[in-house]
Amino acid sequence: MVLGLATGRTMIPLYQRLIGIIRDQKLSLKRCRTFNLDEYVGLNPTDPSSYHYYMQEHFFRHVDLAPENSHFLDGCALDLDAEAKRYEELITSVGGIDLQLLGIGHSGHIGFNEPLSSLGSRTRPKFLSPQTRHQNRVDFGETTDDVPEQSLTMGVATILDAQEIILLATGSAKAEILAKAMEGPITSMITASALQTHANCKVIIDEDCAHSLTMRNYIEFVLERDPNWASYFLK
Ligand code: GLP
Numbered sequence: 001m002v003l004g005l006a007t008g009r010t011m012i013p014l015y016q017r018l019i020g021i022i023r024d025q026k027l028s029l030k031r032c033r034t035f036n037l038d039e040y041v042g043l044n045p046t047d048p049s050s051y052h053y054y055m056q057e058h059f060f061r062h063v064d065l066a067p068e069n070s071h072f073l074d075g076c077a078l079d080l081d082a083e084a085k086r087y088e089e090l091i092t093s094v095g096g097i098d099l100q101l102l103g104i105g106h107s108g109h110i111g112f113n114e115p116l117s118s119l120g121s122r123t124r125p126k127f128l129s130p131q132t133r134h135q136n137r138v139d140f141g142e143t144t145d146d147v148p149e150q151s152l153t154m155g156v157a158t159i160l161d162a163q164e165i166i167l168l169a170t171g172s173a174k175a176e177i178l179a180k181a182m183e184g185p186i187t188s189m190i191t192a193s194a195l196q197t198h199a200n201c202k203v204i205i206d207e208d209c210a211h212s213l214t215m216r217n218y219i220e221f222v223l224e225r226d227p228n229w230a231s232y233f234l235k
Pocket of ligand 1: 010
């Protein structure tokens with residue numbers, strides 16, 4: 001299986017859960033490949049604020065994934081465009097991503113596809129919005145200025161090429177942007193809204209994150225009647 005992986009605080013409990021399941025059921029990831037969504041420009045893998053470091057810490061060092069099978073964008077590449085192209089070609093060469101995990105930023109981004117990103121974008125360097133740098137400052141230091149200005153990220157169209165997508169969002173702070181992404185118009189101002197066009201995308205949220213959904217009653221009505229979801233649907 002080729003997995004597309006995401007970072008951020010939302011994903012930490014998911015990786016913990018996955019590590020537990022892999023241990024309990026004696027599963028192996030030896031034949032898995034992973035591609036991370038994005039990376040900060042200028043950070044090397046040993047920098048504790050890099051997404052590479054995050055993945056080692058929260059997932060990879062706990063499982064038997066072969067190091068040569070986990071792929072990252074190189075934030076220290078001298079030619080960022082060439083690095084983005086290499087990544088796109090590598091994803092294509094392994095047959096594409098089977099399952100892509102996603103979080104959502106306060107700006108409505110997936111990966112680092114900030115507002116105004118083309119919905120047809122491929123992997124590329126992307127400057128971060130002030131809102132994202134503000135949101136992610138806790139991973140760097142005191143102020144927004146400590147956060148790198150630029151990232152490398154899979155594009156919106158790269159993400160939409162995945163066979164299956166799961167977006168995870170938790171907490172009331174994400175409720176409003178999540179509702180806009182799910183129920184609002186498809187717009188480059190909220191790149192997560194492009195997921196509405198994907199044929200196999202599931203959005204998993206907690207109670208606090210559900211508050212702003214206007215279609216909530218209908219969603220619950222449907223999920224309770226869907227045998228694939230009923231057992232997971234917690235009241
Ligand atoms: C970063 C990542 C996104 C992630 C977002 C949400 O900006 N580039 O891929 O979805 O953070 O992070 P958190 O889960 O910490 O709210």
